[in-house]
Amino acid sequence: MSRFFLLKTTANQEKVVANLMEMVIKKYQLPVYAIMSPKEVKGYIFVEAENVEDVLKAIRGVPHVKGLVKGEVGFHEIEHFLVPRKAAEQIKEGYKVEIISGPFKGEISVVKRVDETKNEITVELIDAVVPIPITVKADHVRIIDKSEEV
């Protein structure tokens, strides 16, 4: 039965660490089965292995690894990362969101309409003098207030 461990890494180097660890694991034939870096968790990676000693062997000499988080992680705690929900499903009308990419990056806006099938939302910028609806991909916004006030 495999167990899950959490490693702290330098932010944005999760992929590099996973690739380097894979090389070490293959070289020494370690019983480490998978490495996962979900988008939602910055600066950490999950390692599926038989025991903690193998994880420690796999990170030996690997740069950007800051350490192993004490204890284990249950599979039920990481399962939800593997079945990604569409971003639009988590956003409701009236939510206050910040646009995080595109020409309106950094603008705060209020959600006016959600299209779950297209994974798009229509928002209105708060700072705009005249409210103009803008349709953006739901992945391109960050929720800042879920109070649903309009």
Added chain:
Amino acid sequence: MVDYACKKCKYISHESVVCKNCGSSDLTKEWYGYVVIIDPEKSQIAEKLGVKIPGKYAIKVD
């Protein structure tokens, strides 16, 4: 130096026009989450993702 994920099997191919896993040419740069599967037979993560071949996979593909 761009990695592409296959829209069908989510396998990540490096600098390639076809998926090295399933042969599909439907690849995308827009992918999120990164999983390295080393032993698909023993991995619960691989089982959950339905992965049977070792390699690098995206969790979400746009």
